[in-house]
Amino acid sequence: MAATSLLPKSLSPFLTNPPSFPATHFIKVSFLNPVNHLYCSKRPNIHTLVVHAKKKNPWLDPFDDGDDPDMEYGSLFADGKQEEDPRPPDNPNNPYGFLKFPKGFTVEIASLALKVRGDVRRCCCVVSGGVYENLLFFPVIQLLKDRYPGVLIDVVASPRGKQTYELNKNVRWADAYDPDDHFPEPAEYTDMVGLLKSRYYDMVLSTKLAGLGHGVFLFMTTARDRVSYVYPNVNAAGAGLFLSETFVPDSMNLSDGGYNMYHQMSDWLGRPFRSVPRQPILPLKVSISRKLKEVVEGKYRNAGAEKGKYVVIHGIKSDSKASMQSKGDTDSLLPIHVWAEIANGLRGIKPVFVIPHEKEREDVQEIVGEDASIVFITTPGQLAALINDSVGVIATNTAAIQLANAREKPSIALFCSEEKGKLFVPSAQEKNSVVVSSKTGKLIDIDIQAVKNALPIFDVSFALV
Template sequence: MATTTSLLPKSFPPFLTNAPSFPSTLFTKLSSFNPQDHPHCTKRPNLQTNAKKKNPWLDPFDDGEDPDMEYGSLFADGKQDEDDRPPENPDNPYGFLKFPMGYSVEVASLALKVRGDVRRCCCVVSGGVYENLLFFPVIQLLKDRYPGVQVDAVASARGKQAYELNKNVRWADVYDPDDHFPEPAEYTDMVGLLKSRYYDMILSTKLAGLGHGIFLFMTTARERVSYIYPNVNAAGAGLFLSETFRPNGMNLAEGGYNMYHQMVDWLGRPVRDVPRQALPPLKISISKKLKQTVESKYKKAGVDKGKYIVIHGLESDSKASMQSEGDSDSLLTIKTWAAIVRSIREFRPVFVIPHEKERENVEEIVGEDTSIVFITTPGQLAALINDSAGVITTNTAAIQLQMHAKNPALHYLALQRRGNYSFPTQRRRTVLLFHPRQKS
């Protein structure tokens, strides 16, 4: 049974006693950063957007809702109520949406449409593990804004692995939205699957053109919300979407921790008597079985709980490196990591390798008695970090898995590469982030 894990503050002696032999500019300790000393590093940018009318592609004369319109008692204001209606077919997981043979399909009530209630929502998330982890707060925002909503996710094979850490997602389906030439059978099957679930809202983080806009339109969801290309490739997509967001660049992941701020601002907007919904922090849920599996792995590597430091961000061509698509060259070589771990005291470094072929290289450069753990899924990495004394990592998913503590002390680090990335680090332990190597 999944239980929500909170990483409470924990004190321990510093594990770096001697400075490494490489230049000090290679890495920066987060605890030395003060938001007051670095005005460019903020907790969260003030993302106030001007009020805009509805999608001009659908109706150029629609200026939005009428502020003077009065709603009767039938269309009550405030948040929606949870649906307590029992299913017609208790043996069917779809509940009252699936009627027995001979019955007509369900017709949504007028009040539900006027109020804008969302009973079922689908999230099509582009990217890998890193991008799907950063979408967790958006899913929690949906659960808070629409009580009783059922949230499903559609992601790539790698991105789906992240949802074993999210208890708010009902189903997670594998379909790569970034594939420009999907198999016709997979394409039609996914359209039919999403259409048969009768979603009220579908959210997409893939930059939509005409093709992806038609894909979302064929799901027949009432609200079709998506990012669109910031260039001419977005032509025609607005005809099939209810709400569109135009990002500043072609890669949302370059926005760092706040990469979905436009969608978050729209989802949390105030509506009549519903105030603005704040974005909750990143939270994950680690099952007991997952903890036991990872515990057997690191004990086999010769370390005990709370007495090791996780080393993540080893350079590899494996897709299990869990790095951000907006920071593709953030991984460090094993020689650099070997120079870093020489200065670690009190705790034993544990190298996380994304592929077994990297084990021999680590043992050859660092030493044969090195503790090595082979981990490819974000759930196992989260369990490993949860039992550790600290993390040393580059810009990978290990940052996000370490950031869901409730410690109010915030520190910030701006990684300089193709712009600034701000990562709030609410942490109970010391975490070092390293600047990615610069291309020559």
């Protein structure tokens, strides 16, 4: 009598098919069917079926190993970049104008190709920090515009950070909401959640270190892709359940990374995708409106300066929030008597002192003189316009240095240490910038003579003291 298997017939095909889960979860069960050894030996090697790719988020799907390399894409799933939506703009005279459905969407369901290709029609950026941090986020916004043609970009930032976006033509709307507030007003919190949810975003980017609370906030926007930095410690527990992609910074303060503080997010956004090559990251650029230039021109003319014949001095010590410091370098302001000594080295060119508060005007006039050119400026847009009409900038590690580099103006940057100078002004020679750092690690001990020796960067005809 022929030997028969004690197992049911339905079990054999299940064992012979290659499993779809990783090899680490597969248990060898060849002893269950000892009769059909030859048939089982023809099974393909399981290790060759595993796709060695970075998982999107192990919290969401532990069995997701990335895209299928054998999938074929036709005309519906194009390989290249997304195309700009051809839908005409809304007609305000249309009686049905209130039905403003997002571009790329129909009333019933979003386009299947939009999801498969990962197209982004609307993107929201939640940017933590003040003026300096939002200014350094500009290259990421430009990367989004280049990577996803036709994308509409909105920004949520603190009231101080929102002022920065008058210099960015790529941002549609900027909403004032402080993401760093640990105890927001319930009415403001729910209003912002409802506002973001009603805009139907495809992607939400956040530079705030997310825990469980901020992860839930981003999840309630109902965006398809929720991307954020998370805490590098136990405070990040649970945040990955609500996020599509996470980045772990090197420290609790993201601003410690200096100019390239968003390099992890930039690398992920510019990653190659099928036939689309890696998207390069462009340098920081700002755009200044004509109206802004006219307002600032009136300010510095009233102060006794002429266009193209003055040097901007920024970084006077003050307790004002308009100092435009970075959270990664708190030692970045100098008292006025140090600036007065530096300004004495200028010949044939007028120093213009920028004060962040009117109460500093008397101190500047007392030490520098009654005829000192003083301009009261609190917004980054006016500061950029003032720098644009100047010969150059002498400043500590404030937004003035980055604005000078963005407008391709020569600058002298004063830092408390050499490490900070390399972080915030990389490739200083290419940017026509001279970095002068303190030897003791304290900005107050800066070598003034070294600063005076760098003054010829503005004009070789300067006479030095």
